[in-house]
Amino acid sequence: MSTYVAHDETDYAPPAEVGEVELYHPKTWLGQYVFSQDAKIIAVQYACTAIGIGLVALVFSWLMRLQLAWPNEFSFINPSNYLQFVSMHGMIMVIYLLTALFLGGFGNYLIPLMVGARDMVFPYVNMLSYWIYLFAVLLLVASFFVPGGPTGAGWTLYPPQAILDGTPGATWGIILMLVSLAFFIIGFTMGGLNYVVTVLQARTRGMTMMRLPLTIWGIFMATILALLAFPALFVSAIMMILDLVLGTSFFMPALVNKGQQAAHQGGSPILFQHLFWFFGHPEVYIVALPAFGIVSDLISTHARKNIFGYRMMVWAILIIGGLSFIVWAHHMYVSGMNPYFGFFFATTTLIIAVPTAIKVYNWVLTLWRGNIHFTVPMLFAIGFIFTFINGGLTGLFLGNVTIDLPLSDTMFVVAHFHMVMAIAPILVVFGAIYHWYPKITGRMLNDSWGRIHFWISFVGSYAIYYPMHYLGFMGVPRRYYAITGTNFIPESAHSLNVAITVAALIVGAAQILFIWNMIHSYFRGKPSGPNPWNATTLEWQTPETPPTHGNFGKTLPAVYRWPYDYSVPGVGPDYIPQNIPPNEVAKGAWATPATGSAA
């Protein structure tokens, strides 16, 4: 009982009872459900918008795959819009889906509930954050309908080609893209300030930093990364807009365009690459760190065992975040850099494997001799571990300069980053939705459909990306509309492409099952009760399910323990919620179904 608990100047305990006046109360239907300042509603708005635009990007990936499998079969796919599909698919998935869903969606929903706060510290700014994000999405969608269509410059938007005519969307598409990114960043910064400061300032009594669930640590650190890294994208977007609109030469070198000497001179495309990847690499961890955090909680909860090495996990999150800022140039090995530079960045890249491996070991050691329940969230969490290790191992190949040079811009790279930062985080997104959907709606998602969804998505993803590694070894380039006149690519590579496309169509279609499950269960799902997974964290201890405005009723919970008290010896139930005082543990009274739920 005498253990020292760190309290510093940011460690703050709000009063147990919050007066009615201190909470914002919406007065109209519009204020309650549309222009809501409640983080839970904002979270759902973020998530729906992100998933909606993500489905558009999914269709783009189908169109790409159709072209690769059956070239010249489809009249609606030409070289220009193939490049547009590639670019929009990448940009939407990375920024408008994953970043927005993890931080705007899960961040908004889970931070106040898990730290024991009534809401974010600045609810109004939080609301603005969503509406600016929506505006950014609408700008992006608008670029599909302007003359020339959206930009086809690749999601990396490298100049000079991004703004030279000849690239699809070089007149309107690229401007809308850059302006949309700038708005996204402004909106995100508003939300991000909220997430960070809420974790620092609005924790309930007893919730020290070292008692935060790892989900919150992951989201917290990812938000800090995003707040510091997104300015790099902002800077490059602004400078590229100036190059395009005002004719400056930040990035644009002197060049001859269609026989005409362009007005630009002396700019540096490499400068853009540095800025872009200074954002781009931390972006990988902006997506990965929340996934790491969430998966830690899923594994611990569904294996009924405390997380192995909690403090190590927190430090690993911090070290990964710090290192992610000094590896960016491993995306630029082929840009002709000084070999010593390459050596430096290869070394830092490989060092990141150490804290990452610590996390993987800790997940596996948490599973070791745990009471593993193969629930749907657990399936997705274990699927994540496999996929993440796979993608991480191919990262060791690409992190080395000499191996990267021949593999750069081949399908191997596509396979690598889809495994590590597309499939792995999206498996966590699914797992998290199956896990928290009962809290958000009060109803369970259909279990059998969830299992079918998992197996098709998991096996299907491997069917898509495993063969792609071989295509990459053979030298099949990425982003090519069609490959003609080469003799190093055998006919069998083409059959593989057809197989990949078939798998991609099936996996994509399986997501309809998931969407339908979400819609159907909202109305017809089995009532879940307040705590269907017998979890310990505060969001499962709310008096109402789904939690109402203000989250915790009249009195905020006090926290007495860390969030991983599972299967504690000598205690009746196999979990002790964070808000159970030590002197009530012996009674074990919390395990009886609580009243006042939707059940």
Add this chain to the structure above:
Amino acid sequence: MTITLVFLAFLMGVVVFWLFRQSINVQPWVAQAAAQDVQVGVLARPTAKITLVVFLAVATSLFALFISAYAMRINYLDWTPLPEPRLLTWNTAILVVASVAMQWAVISARRGSVEGVRTGLGVGGGLSAAFIVGQLIVWKQLSDAGYFVNSSAATGFFYLLTAVHGVHVLGGLVAWGRAFTRLARKDPPKVVTLSVELCAIYWHFLLAVWIALFAVLASPALGLAICTTPAAG
């Protein structure tokens, strides 16, 4: 990128120190009564102040990246500096006085002198507006002399960096307006003091950023100069 990395290394150091203090000697798996020794309902640091500090870290990251881009771009062959507008020195002086006035407002607020707060805020805000006008005159002078934003990379960076800084000053003036409204409405002294303090922190930040920008824009000693007065006329 070195400049940005130095900033990030500093920030990382702060975070590591903080996390070390959070996690040293703490065994989170040991349950205990909720710490009652923490003063309940009292913020050690107001939330708004913490938020401002986090925001300033983001803004610093933005400026550090702009300056990094500038430091990389300057090495290319076509770099042609432009003459240094003399007005910049005056504008710098104006901003220094504005910052001092803001600090004066804070001191007065803590002493409870409403008159002093009004003077400090008034002078600070007025001079900041004058600074903006001064920067616009610099732009006018440069464009009259034929240095447009697209004339060369140096002019491009000059306009870009001053514009980004100017936008931050304008944003500050919005917050200044809110502080002034609170003062005029005769809000409780605590509220007024906090918003004046926030303004002052922000103004010192604006001044620090401007001095850094002024140094890299106009000091040949740093080897980064955009503006050098041409040796021969």
